[in-house]
Amino acid sequence: MKKILLIAIVSVFLSQGFSQVGVNLDLEAWTTSGTYDEPDGWQTLNGLSLFGVPITVTKNTTSPAGGAASADLTTSLCTACPGFGLDTNLFGLIAQEIPVTELATTMDFDWKYTPVGSDSAAVFAEFTHYDTGIGDRVTDAVGFAILGANSTWMMETVAFFPLTTDVPDTLTIYATSSSGGLFGSPVAEIGSVLSVDNFRVNFPTTSLEEEYALGANVFTREGNLVVTLEEPTNATISVVDMTGKTVVRHSFNGDRDILDTRSVSSGVYVVNVQSNNGYAVTKKIFIR
CATH class of the missing domain: 2.60.120.890 (BT2081, beta-jelly-roll domain)
Incomplete structure (x- = not known):
């Protein structure tokens, strides 16, 4: 009460x-x-x-x-x-x-x-x-x-x-x-x-301005999560499962980063790429 x-x-x-x-x-x-x-x-x-x-x-x-x-x-x-x-x-x-x-x-x-x-x-x-x-x-x-x-x-x-x-x-x-x-x-x-x-x-739909400014591409390859950017920058990657738990968080400086996800359970995850200049891209991926 x-x-x-x-x-x-x-x-x-x-x-x-x-x-x-x-x-x-x-x-x-x-x-x-x-x-x-x-x-x-x-x-x-x-x-x-x-x-x-x-x-x-x-x-x-x-x-x-x-x-x-x-x-x-x-x-x-x-x-x-x-x-x-x-x-x-x-x-x-x-x-x-x-x-x-x-x-x-x-x-x-x-x-x-x-x-x-x-x-x-x-x-x-x-x-x-x-x-x-x-x-x-x-x-x-x-x-x-x-x-x-x-x-x-x-x-x-x-x-x-x-x-x-x-x-x-x-x-x-x-x-x-x-x-x-x-x-x-x-x-x-x-x-x-x-x-x-x-x-x-x-929100799931990234604005064209952010997509162009950050130029992020997120995909999986041979047990790894690969993130590429249009230009080198300081960025943080967060991988969140469907229970809200952040399973991977990593910061890097450059235009490409590879995260080992072989220990992550198979399923749908939300990947957020946040740059230090304020741009963010959020994508859903399936990790096998």
Whole structure:
């Protein structure tokens, strides 16, 4: 019940309107609101500070993953929360709704995490559409990552698992400093801090501009995954299976890279090639 109440509060904030597409996914833009900073385009629970709820999302300009800022989400003691039917251990949470017209294959983001006790963090995303027949939203695909202790910035890739064949109209992204707030366990621990930055949603149809600029070609040959680029560049390759697990991640500098995939189980995988200049190409392949 407490989880439902908290998600309901966030849903009210989200329903106040997002007509824009993917606002401030790099968490660079923040607006000061009273005594706290709020990430533009994202919703938090900071607005409840008027009722004694602690600030759980803060701007980090000291050590962002990239650019000038990132977001720190902190699980905090909330003595006012029982009045809302919530636990006193309130996790940090950011959420954003993005209008879409198709299903993405993966979502990348940068993160680091300092948990307390056995706590874990989570990033969860779902594609939905409004079904006029039932008068409610239907979930079309989901993807999530459960995050453990990690003191340095790293990139995570989340794969989406289709649940319907319908066309989604909304992507909702959640990030929380304690995964129990979304999934019920483990217990949120006061002091756990999740830092997030640079969310990137990868759709299956690469733009002609990106395809031309990166010129990536991905194929398999004799147990190897081969990636070739039009021009030499610094790039990172991520291979994600259909459960959302990243099975291979490798960075290289050049116009060609070969990854040994003989130890990888046969199946369909999503390959994301991300260059340091911001271009990305996402392709699905079958590894035998």
